[in-house]
Amino acid sequence: MGCFDCGGEDEPKRVLKLILLGTAQSGKSTLFKQLRIINNKPFTEKEKISMSNVVRENLIEGCSAILKAMHDLGIELMKENEDTASMIMSIAKEPVIEIQKILTTKTENYGEDIAGKIAKLWKDPGMKQCLAKRSEFTINDTIEYFLDHCERICKPDYVATQEDIIKARLTTLGITEVEFDADGYRWKFTDVGGQRTERRKWIHAFVDTTAVVFICSLNDFDMNLEEDKTTNRIHESLLLFREICELDCFKSIPIIVLFNKDDLFREKIKNADLRVAFSDYHGGHQYESARDFIINKFKSLNSKNTQLYSHVTTATNTNNIKMVFNDVKNILLQKDLETLNII
Numbered sequence: 001m002g003c004f005d006c007g008g009e010d011e012p013k014r015v016l017k018l019i020l021l022g023t024a025q026s027g028k029s030t031l032f033k034q035l036r037i038i039n040n041k042p043f044t045e046k047e048k049i050s051m052s053n054v055v056r057e058n059l060i061e062g063c064s065a066i067l068k069a070m071h072d073l074g075i076e077l078m079k080e081n082e083d084t085a086s087m088i089m090s091i092a093k094e095p096v097i098e099i100q101k102i103l104t105t106k107t108e109n110y111g112e113d114i115a116g117k118i119a120k121l122w123k124d125p126g127m128k129q130c131l132a133k134r135s136e137f138t139i140n141d142t143i144e145y146f147l148d149h150c151e152r153i154c155k156p157d158y159v160a161t162q163e164d165i166i167k168a169r170l171t172t173l174g175i176t177e178v179e180f181d182a183d184g185y186r187w188k189f190t191d192v193g194g195q196r197t198e199r200r201k202w203i204h205a206f207v208d209t210t211a212v213v214f215i216c217s218l219n220d221f222d223m224n225l226e227e228d229k230t231t232n233r234i235h236e237s238l239l240l241f242r243e244i245c246e247l248d249c250f251k252s253i254p255i256i257v258l259f260n261k262d263d264l265f266r267e268k269i270k271n272a273d274l275r276v277a278f279s280d281y282h283g284g285h286q287y288e289s290a291r292d293f294i295i296n297k298f299k300s301l302n303s304k305n306t307q308l309y310s311h312v313t314t315a316t317n318t319n320n321i322k323m324v325f326n327d328v329k330n331i332l333l334q335k336d337l338e339t340l341n342i343i
């Protein structure tokens with residue numbers, strides 16, 4: 001493990017480098033954003049402005065995805081909301097920059113305030129009926145939050161809050177790093193894109209890795225990939241996890257698996273059947289049985305006996321990630337001290 005001179009301090013700090021890996025939408029960037037918050041690297045004004053546009057786009061795009069799914073699934077919309085639905089569908093076709101313009105300039109052209117119309121649309125029973133079938137179409141996991149806050153988000157002077165930024169969905173392209181100092185060490189976290197086309201870039205980020213943080217979304221078991229509609233998301237995650245465990249470069253380093261989106265999984269499992277993904281599952285709708293079944297599927301792939309640690313997480317919850325990060329820190333600090341023969 002190399003040393004790194006952080007500058008400005010008396011002694012160079014030892015560097016611990018962690019890489020966040022996992023399939024698309026598992027929650028890597030959400031965790032990455034939480035790590036910034038926890039370690040006092042707040043979002044800059046520029047980032048807040050740019051994320052405001054992402055949030056607006058998530059709201060319009062999500063709303064339009066629900067409306068399209070209602071049409072495809074034969075779910076009725078109240079007659080009085082039909083004009084709003086057409087308006088949303090046409091705004092959603094615009095490039096992101098246009099959506100921003102439409103929502104930031106005065107909206108007299110539309111007769112009524114767009115936000116008010118979306119808020120009314122959100123009360124349409126068909127919208128919620130459709131979301132109950134969300135595993136049948138692609139929709140952002142945090143769309144309910146954005147719809148609940150649509151009046152604030154559509155204001156011309158809207159600036160994204162910390163919570164909005166955590167809940168925003170922006171596909172990661174390329175590799176992003178953040179560094180901070182804690183407990184006498186310099187911590188480096190690397191976030192990568194999880195879509196299949198992004199994974200070929202990962203190799204560039206593997207150098208000098210201290211530990212891998214692999215993120216799997218528990219909620220994925222009844223959904224198919226966005227980039228390949230015929231492949232189950234949790235099967236893809238298992239395959240990817242096996243590949244990572246088998247990589248020579250990670251042979252002797254710890255792998256920390258985060259079973260994420262626990263909040264969504266707890267709700268979903270009450271009605272959904274894990275057998276849609278695993279025909280050998282017989283635990284019914286019981287949360288613990290289903291959760292442990294998935295965890296054991298991952299653990300069984302750890303053929304090369306890598307040091308494996310696991311946590312169940314809700315990455316959108318800052319306190320939860322704070323606790324997990326403390327545990328991860330303790331594991332890695334202990335290991336580093338052992339390496340140095342200090343203990």
Ligand SMILES: Nc1nc2c(ncn2[C@@H]2O[C@H](COP(=O)(O)OP(=O)(O)OP(=O)(O)O)[C@@H](O)[C@H]2O)c(=O)[nH]1
Nearest residue numbers: 025026027028029030167169172193194261314315
């Ligand atoms: N409810 C809930 N939503 C989550 C959780 N973790 C992440 N999300 C949401 O899921 C969406 C996708 O999360 P990201 O962190 O962007 O996923 P990613 O793994 O970085 O995806 P790629 O960049 O495409 O690889 C975002 O809207 C997040 O707010 C969670 O634990 N619970």
Ligand SMILES: [Mg+2]
Nearest residue numbers: 028029171172
């Ligand atoms: Mg990402």
